[in-house]
Amino acid sequence: MAIPSLEEISAQLESPNLRDRMVALASLRNIPASDALPLIKKVLNDESIQLRSMAIFALGIKQTPESYPLLVRILETDPDYGIRADAAGALGYLEDTRAFEVLSRAFYEDTDWLVRFSAAVALGNIKDPRAKEVLYQALESQEVVIQQAAIAALGELKDINAVEKILCFAQSDDWLVRQRLAETLGSLPTSKSISALKYLAKDSNPNVAASATISLQRLDSDNK
Numbered sequence: 001m002a003i004p005s006l007e008e009i010s011a012q013l014e015s016p017n018l019r020d021r022m023v024a025l026a027s028l029r030n031i032p033a034s035d036a037l038p039l040i041k042k043v044l045n046d047e048s049i050q051l052r053s054m055a056i057f058a059l060g061i062k063q064t065p066e067s068y069p070l071l072v073r074i075l076e077t078d079p080d081y082g083i084r085a086d087a088a089g090a091l092g093y094l095e096d097t098r099a100f101e102v103l104s105r106a107f108y109e110d111t112d113w114l115v116r117f118s119a120a121v122a123l124g125n126i127k128d129p130r131a132k133e134v135l136y137q138a139l140e141s142q143e144v145v146i147q148q149a150a151i152a153a154l155g156e157l158k159d160i161n162a163v164e165k166i167l168c169f170a171q172s173d174d175w176l177v178r179q180r181l182a183e184t185l186g187s188l189p190t191s192k193s194i195s196a197l198k199y200l201a202k203d204s205n206p207n208v209a210a211s212a213t214i215s216l217q218r219l220d221s222d223n224k
Contacts, residue, residue: 003030013042018051025054033062053086060090068094072102081112088115092122100128107134113143120146124153132159139165148180155184163190170196175205182208186215194219
């Protein structure tokens with residue numbers, strides 16, 4: 001099937017039919033970022049939250065110098081918490097360490113857990129070592145999903161010092177937390193990581209046990 005021209009996509013993005021606009025936005029995946037950006041911007045304020053979410057995701061994938069300031073503005077000012085969470089996630093895709101401060105502020109100050117969750121995940125994705133202290137605090141959150149995000153993000157940062165802080169989650173009642181721990185320990189090669197993974201490999205939940213076994217294999221191959 002022929003790839004539509006920029007003019008055709010632009011016209012379709014103005015269709016009153018939401019499905020048409022969504023198809024047009026999706027077709028930008030084959031378009032260079034510099035050409036796609038003006039078209040993405042056309043629907044950043046669309047009446048459809050779903051389409052706006054797609055556009056924000058596209059900003060993170062189709063990276064241009066304008067992507068960063070656009071996403072920061074959305075994260076800091078949009079009234080919809082889902083859209084702010086999308087913007088935080090897209091900032092993580094950029095892997096731009098300039099986002100450290102804005103993501104940290106979102107984690108500390110946003111009132112919605114989904115935004116804080118996305119900010120914690122993104123802090124791992126940008127791999128800025130300054131994020132460690134924020135993520136250590138995230139481990140103490142009352143929201144289990146934020147604990148999961150923090151554990152995974154510390155693995156992304158390959159923060160060996162985090163091992164002592166996350167081992168307590170091996171006793172978590174939530175199997176998803178234990179699974180996230182098992183995955184993360186595979187990126188943190190210490191003797192305590194190996195001991196914890198051997199324990200988690202016997203977990204009653206098969207997903208946790210499988211993740212721990214894979215992490216043990218990874219650590220073993222890294223040592224060879």
